[in-house]
Amino acid sequence: MAVSLSHLSFEHHRHSFGIGETKPRISWRFEGTAVDWEQTGYDLEIARGPDGVPKVFNVNSSESILVPWPDEPLQSAEYASVRARAHGKEGRPSADWSEVYTVETGLLENDDWAGAIPIAADRDTEVDAAHQPILFRKAFDVNSTVASARLYITSFGLYVAEINGKRVGDHVLAPGYQAYNFRHVYDTYDVTDLVQAGGNVIGATVGEGWYAGRFAFSPSKPRNLYGDTLGLQSLLVITAEDGSKQTIKSDLDWHANTGPIITSNLYDGETYDASKEIKDWSSPGLDDSSWLGVKELSTAGGSIVSPDGPPIKKLEEVKPKEIMQSDSGKTVIDFGQNLVGWLKVTVNGPAGTNISFVHTEVMENGEVATRPLRSAKATDTLLLSGNTTQNWEPSFTFHGFRYVQVTGWPSTTPLNGxxxxxxxxxxxxxxxGYFESSHELLNKFHENVIWGMKGNFLSVPTDCPQRDERLGWTGDAHAFMPTSNYLFDTAGFWRGWLKDANSEQMKNGLAIPSFYIPSDDIADTERDRVRKPTAIWGDIVVGNPYALYQFTGDMEMLQEQFEGAQAWIDKGIPRNAEQLWDRSSFQFGDWLDPLSPPEDAGRATTSPHLVADAYLIQMTRYLSEISAILEKPELAEQYSTQRDELIAAFQAAWITPFDVIANETQTALSLALHFDLHKDEDARKTAASTLRSIIANNTYLVGTGFAGTQQLGFALTDINATSDFYKMLLQTTVPSWLYQVSMGGTTTWERWDSLLPDGSVNPGEMTSFNHYAFGSVADWMHQKIGGLAIGKPGWKTIKVSPEPGGNITWAKASYTSPYGNVYSSWTVEDDGFHLEISVPPNAKAEVTLPGNTEVETVGSGKNTFFVEGYKVPE
Incomplete structure (x- = not known):
């Protein structure tokens, strides 16, 4: 019966250090198997600073996620120790005090930077060429014993910081990618252990990254999107034992130089010349009199802010699976997994040895396949100094790869793991989130979905990590968001990205979201795309805040995004006389429909404006619900009425003049069914029958692109045709999800047939092997196979309703909800269906068993259920 609290968190920060909120909302999870346990009140104990007297705040409330900060607001660079205790209903045990968790703010105001300015090397910057990374350095003395030290730092480019020759922190590609002209993130580090009494040096290397590198595909502006000069801004605050403070700020007293990194570009890779290393350059004792001076840097002008989401880090390491020879005799390493990152190399060889590494996702005709990279070189080059064993990995690039072609590796070092x-x-x-079943190929596909998400969630939700793109495409993010929210805690990640979406959308009152975010300073004039209203992609500003709210229950985030959501629906969408989408508007439509030709990914079998109109109706519904959640009843009614009017217009345009619907395709029928766009039950039944027939006649192969795939499984479940979707889900021929697995894929693909059955690469130019959009089907898998779905926002109520099929005899799913761990495990045995669930304290579950429509509500704890004689449908 014991209940305990764990994982106190502040806002949506995984690590609550250097946060930007002065009154951070507090959440906690529950552990334990207490039966029907509900919270009636809680206590928060807060101690401010190192010597603060704890204050206890008693609150009568059942809320345990995102509860208000009860104390006075935190000040800049202030920390507090917090613990929580929760009380159960009468007769139920209370949870004892949690562990103590700390929260610390960063620099909250411009004045807190104490005059630290952006600096750049006093040299002419490269013109229309790659920027060589810059070393920045400043020596300083500390005359007392250090009690604590904090480094606040960002760069105009990407940085790696050092103090006294030791690396600061574990962030990589920092400060990440954001809309720098609106929101420029800085990072906060505890560097107490690195600063010493006496002489010290702070240093940082800055590479071009997203800020000034070659990025996106504008022929008129291929680089220098936010600035053409690399720079640094930092403030080191040192607190002595007596409480006095010393600040070391970025100013004109720093020095700059170039070093061993010759170039480092996101698309093209890094060139590193070990002979140009400057020994101990960030340590005391170096004579830097020959180094360049620095100058103040004019920047893109975005506010310097603390991050909302987590930093990029090195989180895994993979050893080679095989080292082989290509057909032409080149050495190729197969890591066995398509992944995103870079190589870690230990090598010793003669001076001048030139080693190159070409990264690709697949091989074709016995060689590494570079064509899918388009113009990205994805090549790292290491030149050895010959003086010592070289331990090297790149600093300011990343690659999407499974295979690496290695040339120039010296015979003096074995090439191995x-x-x-x-x-x-x-x-x-x-x-x-976790999922597993009795179907091994399906398990492998789910693993591929996870790898696809990891490879594409680098500060922003990229569409692909390997070629000359890697942009935050909104249509992909819209499709995949529910799946991402289940697999990982994405709340902070999405919140930061959605802030950029709102800033760019509302600039100059346009109300039109970009195709990819950030994009405000990226022009795609060659194709006249980026800032045009288009469905699904533009709908991100409604659909994603709505989906994020369902998972988190965060009304504050929803309020932040309401202006943009309303502006898109009210002003951003060009309408025809019937208030549907204007027929001259540009649409991506059902992008990458399986029948779209390789040279034209948008030539789908479903009208792009039918797709656009269907999504408009669904977004209007969401906006009505968002208005109600935010206690705007008049707006909720207004958008509900608009939705009804739009449905009537949709029927007149796309359904009534036709036998069933204008396009009898999987996408058109699924959208109409799942978005509830039919005028009566007879029309709905006809559409349902037609959809099932189309699927059967297509031998249960997929017929949807980006617009239809996420909705297809749910549409079939809506019409009691879950068995049909199991047949689709478990196909292994193209186009299908498991085709990718049968072809050796280890991530999800951009095209259903990125790799053709004969092993050759699809001839289209968009042929990524790490594209997460079609992995959105995992949302259905979690809900209908695993049996876990959201009942009430934030998982206060959990829907447990597994629907077995496809001869799958067991499945299990778990999710770490804001309340604690949710678990569902079912098996079908000779005697029938067995289900075991676990519900965390302060939450409930609504359980529906297979073949039954009755809903049983249970409280926290473990429960088992049984359906006698149940057999798995084929």
């Missing part, structure tokens, strides 16, 4: 490995990087989100 001891000398080379792959480092996996992604945003440091907590893993929350």
């Amino acid at each position: 001891d000398s080379i490995s792959a480092v996996v990087v992604y945003s440091d989100m907590e893993r929350t």
Whole structure:
């Protein structure tokens, strides 16, 4: 019966250090198997600073997620120790005090930077060429014993910081990618252990990254999107034992130089010349009189803010699976997994040895396949100094790869798992969702979905990590968001990205979201795309806040995004006389429909404006619900009425003049069914029958692109045709989800047939092997096979309703909800269906068993259920 509290968190920060909120909302999870346990009140104990007297706040409330900060607001660079205790109903045990968790703010106001300015090397910057990374350095003395030290730092580019020759922190590709002209993130580090009494040096290397590198595909502006000069801004605050403070700020007293990194670009890779290393350059004692001076840097002008989401980190390491020879005799390493990151190399060889590494996702005709990279070189080059064993990995690039072609490797070092490995990087989100079943190929597909998400969640939700793109495409993010929210705690990640979406959308009152975010300073003039209203992609500003709210229950985030959501629906969408989408508007439509030709991914079998109109109706519904959640009843009614009017217009345009619907395709029928767009039950039954027939006649192969795939399984479940979707889900021929697995895929693909059955690469130019959008089907898998779905926002109520099929005899799913761990495990045995669930304290579950429509509500604890004689449908 014991109940305990764990994982106190502040806002949505995984690590509550250097946060930007002065009154951070507090959440806690529950552990334990107490039966029907509900919270009636809680206590929060807060102690401010190192010597603060604890204050206890008693609150009568059942809320345990995102509860208000009860004390006075935190000040800049202030920390507090917090613990919580929860009380159960009368006769139920209370949870004792949690462990103590700390929260610390960063620099909250511009004045807190104490005059630290952006600095750049006093040199001419490269013009229309790659920027060589810059070393920045400043020596300083500390005349007392250090009690604590904090480094606040960002760069105009990407940085790696050092103090006294030791690396600061474990962030990589910092400060990440954001809309720098609106929101420029800085990071906070505890560097107490690195600063010493006496002489010290702070240093940082800055590479071009997203800020000034070659990025996106504008022929008129291929680089320098936010600035053409690399720079640094930092403030080191040192607190002595007597409480006095010393600040070391970025100013004109720093020095700058170039070093061993010759170039380092996101697309093209890094060139490193070990002979140009400057020994101990960030340590005391170096004579830097020959180094360049620095100058003040004019920047893109965005506010310097603390991060909302987690930093990118090195989170895994993969050893080679096989080292082989290509057909032409080149050495190729197969890591066995398509991943995102870079190589970690240990090598010793003669001076001048030139080693190159070409990264690709697949092989074709016995060689590494570089064509899918388009113009990205994805090549790292290491030149050895010959003086010592070189331990090297790149600093300011990343690659999407499974295979690496190595040339120039010296014979003096064996090429094996001891000398080379792959480092996996992604945003440091907590893993929350798990799924497993009796179907091994399906399990492998689910693993591929996870790898696809890890490879594409680097500060922003990229569409692909390997070619000359890697942009935050909104249509992909819209499709995949529910799946991402289950697999990882994405709340902070999405919140930061959605802030950029809102800033860019509302600039100059346009109300139109970009195709990809950030994009405000990226022009795609060649194709006249980026800032045009288009469905699904633009709908991100409604659909994603709505989906994020369902998982988190965060009304504050929803309020932040309401202006943009309303502006999109009210002003951003060009309408025809019937208030549907204007027929001249540009649409991506059902992008990458399986029948779209390789040269034209948008030539789908479903009208793009039918797709756009269907999504408009669904977004209007969401906006009505959002208005109600935010206690705006008049707006809720207004958008509900608009939705009804739009449904009538949709029927007149797309359904009534036709036998069933204008396009009798899987996408058109699924959208109409799942979005409830039919005028009566007879029309709905006809559409349902037609959809099932189309699928059967297509031998249960997929017929949907980006617009239809996420909705297809739910549409079939809506019409009691879950068995049909199991047949689709478990197909292994193209186009199907498991085709990718049968072809050796280890991530999800951009095209259903990125790799053709004969092993050759699809001839289209968009042929990524790490594209998460079609992995959105995992949302259905979690809900209908695993049996776990949201009942009430934030998982206060859990829906447990597994629907077995496809001869799958067991499945289990778990999710770390804001209340604690949720678990469902079922098996079908000779005597029938067995289900075991676990519900965390302060939550409930609504359980529906297979073949039954009755809903049983249970409280916290473990429960078992049984359906006698149940057999798994084929």
